[in-house]
Amino acid sequence: MASSNNKKSKRRFHPVRFLAKFTLVTLLLAAVVMAVYGVYLSRDIEKRFSGRRWSIPSTVYSDTTLIYPGQRIRSDALLEKLQRLAYRAVDHAPKQKGQFRRKGESFEIFLNDVNLIVLERSGFPVKIDIKKGTILDIRHGLSGESIPLLELAPEELMLFFGPEREQRRLISIENVPQQVQRAFMAAEDTRFMDHFGLDLRGILRAAYVNLRHGAIHQGGSTITQQLAKNYFLTPEKTFSRKIKEMVLALVMEQMYTKAQILEIYLNEVYFGQKGSVAVTGLGEASLFYFGKPAAQLTVAEGATLAGLLRAPNRDSPYVNAERARQRRDQVLHTMVEQGWISAAEGATALASPLKPSGFKVYGKKAPYFMDYLSRQAEALYARDDLAKLGLSIFTTLDTEVQEAAEKALAVGLERLEKNDPTLRRREPDRRLQGAIIVIQPKTGYILAMVGGRDYATSQFNRVTHARRQPGSAFKPFVFLSALNRFNPASVLSNTPVTYQVNGKSWRPDNFSPMAAQTVTMRTALAHSINIATVDLAMKIGLDEVVRTASAFDFSTPLAPHPSLALGAMEVIPLELARAYCAFAADGLLPVPLSLKEIGDDHDQVLNRRHMAVEPVTTPAKAFLINSMLSSAVAEGTARSLKGLGIGQPVAGKTGTTNESRDAWFVGYTPEILALVWVGFDDGGSVKGTGASAALPIWADLMRRIPQHLSGAWFQRPAGVVDRVICADSGQLAVTGRCPRPVRELFLEELVPADPCPLHQPPQSRLQKFFEEVKEFVDKL
Amino acid sequence: MWTNFKRLNRWLVLALLLGCAGCATAPLPPSRPPVPAPAPIPTPSPAPAPAPEAPVASLYPTESIRTPPPRAQASLRLTEQARQLIAARKADEAIRTLEKALNIDPQNSRSYYYLAEAWLLKGDSNRAAQFNRLAQSHLGNDRAWRSKVNNQKQRIHKNLARTP
Numbered sequence: 001m002a003s004s005n006n007k008k009s010k011r012r013f014h015p016v017r018f019l020a021k022f023t024l025v026t027l028l029l030a031a032v033v034m035a036v037y038g039v040y041l042s043r044d045i046e047k048r049f050s051g052r053r054w055s056i057p058s059t060v061y062s063d064t065t066l067i068y069p070g071q072r073i074r075s076d077a078l079l080e081k082l083q084r085l086a087y088r089a090v091d092h093a094p095k096q097k098g099q100f101r102r103k104g105e106s107f108e109i110f111l112n113d114v115n116l117i118v119l120e121r122s123g124f125p126v127k128i129d130i131k132k133g134t135i136l137d138i139r140h141g142l143s144g145e146s147i148p149l150l151e152l153a154p155e156e157l158m159l160f161f162g163p164e165r166e167q168r169r170l171i172s173i174e175n176v177p178q179q180v181q182r183a184f185m186a187a188e189d190t191r192f193m194d195h196f197g198l199d200l201r202g203i204l205r206a207a208y209v210n211l212r213h214g215a216i217h218q219g220g221s222t223i224t225q226q227l228a229k230n231y232f233l234t235p236e237k238t239f240s241r242k243i244k245e246m247v248l249a250l251v252m253e254q255m256y257t258k259a260q261i262l263e264i265y266l267n268e269v270y271f272g273q274k275g276s277v278a279v280t281g282l283g284e285a286s287l288f289y290f291g292k293p294a295a296q297l298t299v300a301e302g303a304t305l306a307g308l309l310r311a312p313n314r315d316s317p318y319v320n321a322e323r324a325r326q327r328r329d330q331v332l333h334t335m336v337e338q339g340w341i342s343a344a345e346g347a348t349a350l351a352s353p354l355k356p357s358g359f360k361v362y363g364k365k366a367p368y369f370m371d372y373l374s375r376q377a378e379a380l381y382a383r384d385d386l387a388k389l390g391l392s393i394f395t396t397l398d399t400e401v402q403e404a405a406e407k408a409l410a411v412g413l414e415r416l417e418k419n420d421p422t423l424r425r426r427e428p429d430r431r432l433q434g435a436i437i438v439i440q441p442k443t444g445y446i447l448a449m450v451g452g453r454d455y456a457t458s459q460f461n462r463v464t465h466a467r468r469q470p471g472s473a474f475k476p477f478v479f480l481s482a483l484n485r486f487n488p489a490s491v492l493s494n495t496p497v498t499y500q501v502n503g504k505s506w507r508p509d510n511f512s513p514m515a516a517q518t519v520t521m522r523t524a525l526a527h528s529i530n531i532a533t534v535d536l537a538m539k540i541g542l543d544e545v546v547r548t549a550s551a552f553d554f555s556t557p558l559a560p561h562p563s564l565a566l567g568a569m570e571v572i573p574l575e576l577a578r579a580y581c582a583f584a585a586d587g588l589l590p591v592p593l594s595l596k597e598i599g600d601d602h603d604q605v606l607n608r609r610h611m612a613v614e615p616v617t618t619p620a621k622a623f624l625i626n627s628m629l630s631s632a633v634a635e636g637t638a639r640s641l642k643g644l645g646i647g648q649p650v651a652g653k654t655g656t657t658n659e660s661r662d663a664w665f666v667g668y669t670p671e672i673l674a675l676v677w678v679g680f681d682d683g684g685s686v687k688g689t690g691a692s693a694a695l696p697i698w699a700d701l702m703r704r705i706p707q708h709l710s711g712a713w714f715q716r717p718a719g720v721v722d723r724v725i726c727a728d729s730g731q732l733a734v735t736g737r738c739p740r741p742v743r744e745l746f747l748e749e750l751v752p753a754d755p756c757p758l759h760q761p762p763q764s765r766l767q768k769f770f771e772e773v774k775e776f777v778d779k780l
Numbered sequence: 781m782w783t784n785f786k787r788l789n790r791w792l793v794l795a796l797l798l799g800c801a802g803c804a805t806a807p808l809p810p811s812r813p814p815v816p817a818p819a820p821i822p823t824p825s826p827a828p829a830p831a832p833e834a835p836v837a838s839l840y841p842t843e844s845i846r847t848p849p850p851r852a853q854a855s856l857r858l859t860e861q862a863r864q865l866i867a868a869r870k871a872d873e874a875i876r877t878l879e880k881a882l883n884i885d886p887q888n889s890r891s892y893y894y895l896a897e898a899w900l901l902k903g904d905s906n907r908a909a910q911f912n913r914l915a916q917s918h919l920g921n922d923r924a925w926r927s928k929v930n931n932q933k934q935r936i937h938k939n940l941a942r943t944p
Contacts, residue, residue: 066854066880442882611879619917670886671885711848715887742837743838
């Protein structure tokens, strides 16, 4: 009985024991499940962390800028350049990298470090002495050593954003000052270095505070939890998600060191908006708010950035400086309390003013150029890759030339509309348009491209896609075709002739009436004389003109009609500018270059493009064309250039098409070539000429970029000689007889052999007798 | 034949007479232009009597406008950097530097020589030949450079001959 009682007692239910057992088993099971889940998550974490952690938009850069003593320069342009490069003006001698002081025209600059594949350099102070628009001297600010050539960093032009439009600059934790790291811990997680991913004390404190206030006042999340939340989880607030976040935090703490977790966190967190772009990560934020890399942040600046993490757009120093200062001070007080900075350091930081550097909202610079470049970049990389691979794309664009071109076009078109109000149209998409392309002829570098008046209204790039008649701007190619048989002194007919074209009569007229019956080739090109040009084209043959022009790689068709001589076919402005480059480059046609180099985020070059040229004519013939086109500027259709402040020798050609639908000017020196086109997209009349509508824009552009005009002229190549000829006959001048002897250039093989027939000295009787004897004998 | 002989006689007599007349002071009739202008070129109206020494105008810019020294020096400095890069077998960097040199001073013809060297280093003899031709064209009159350019030309031709 006793034994049966014992058995009964053994079987008796003990709720406490059962509960204990149940709890134990449940906990064990939960631990196993959590462990399995942790292992599962750890694989996910490893997968994400071992690959590319973030999508970094690829960055497009301008070309570097070279400055040297003796160079002409606009002091204001250099100031703008420094501002675009995020240098900060100070009223004392620059002490830190990224600062500059302007004194009159001169500058003292503490250059930033540059670490790019196109330029790598540690920053140093430099003094640039400028007087009357010329750099007198460049000296090292410390050693006083003279610097013969200084290269300024390229400017950021564009980012290939993904759909999230994040701007991020990765930093390494070794480059973040210890006190700045501490500032983030002070703001977000003071026990970061001590806990294992979860801060139980913090959770309890948060729970107490929230219960007391009846609302959520504190989150209690550690930095690791925040990282787990930001990086792996969706934003919804659910219990299961919170559990997942905690498990993730625990797993991450097991997998990575504190330094690694903090680095990922500082690269991940959101620091507010720059226009439509999200500023993400400490690297980008330090530049956005303080104009300096994270490595150079002070304690106060670090505390400011840490302080604004809770509400970046509300507490931003750009939005509410006072609130930003209060948050900064809270962080600094915590740092002092934690013993991370001394009381004295805290006091100094608290007393320092909060001065954000100022910023420019991200905008697409040189938009037409960027479209042109994007097509080339997208031929090499998928758009998605460009948005996330963090490539560095280096271009040939010169931001100063680009700005000058944009301003010159805007001012020029406005001036035309002001002078003739009938050109002003209300509809934005029907307004007077223009385009500019600037190229360095020898290398084909595209320095600037303005494809239209307003990119926001019309993205149609008139430089690369418009097909317009060049008018007289095509004439140099006709004259080049003739240089095998004719020379600049050859006399052409200026008598009107009617030609039969496809059964129809066609009679070219000159733009303005001209009494002379004959003109020299030089005069015909300089004054853009239509009748003489067609006369020349017909003499050499239209097929020859087409053959010559085709070598210049025009993609538009060139048909052998007499009107071809007057440019009555279509060309693409970029192709016309490129063709003119061959004249300025010894007869070598350059491939237009916009993209120079593409590097990855480890500064390895992935793609590179070098200058490429192909010969299309001889240096001697190119030189003769340059010479004849210099006459167009000196005395011909482009002679107004001198009055517009361009005093140096320039070769140039105007172009005006029927009913003034198009106005062109292509002008160049050995260093630079610019083409300006003005017209309406719908073919309306600009009521002006190349000289009155396009040329002033060219002149304005050149006045804005004096550093690109050296005053030099083309060197005469072998095969070109000069002779004194009679301006009337084009033959060798007879000393003392010809009234207008002029020095003219010739190809060596086409030098005139005979003396001027119009101004022969009176023959002596004996000479005359012998001449007649000779004539008689010849007849025999 | 006889007619021709008679005509020659007549000319001889006329020549004698004219020779005597040369001693007289009577003015001569103006001489006509001996050679007519080529077909499409109408003869211009007779020119007025010229000044004894009409000044010779130039129809083109003065050619001696060379690149100003500071600019040329900056460009040459880049050329020198490129030479060092070639010596360090960094062809791409050298080409980029030479492009900069040419952009600053298009008259810096030495850049062509080194561009040819850089392309040789990269193993592209065709491009090297192209720049060598430019170097020949621009440096051909420079005694110091002529032999270097010719030597380069030979090396390029050897390379091209080796290329299948």
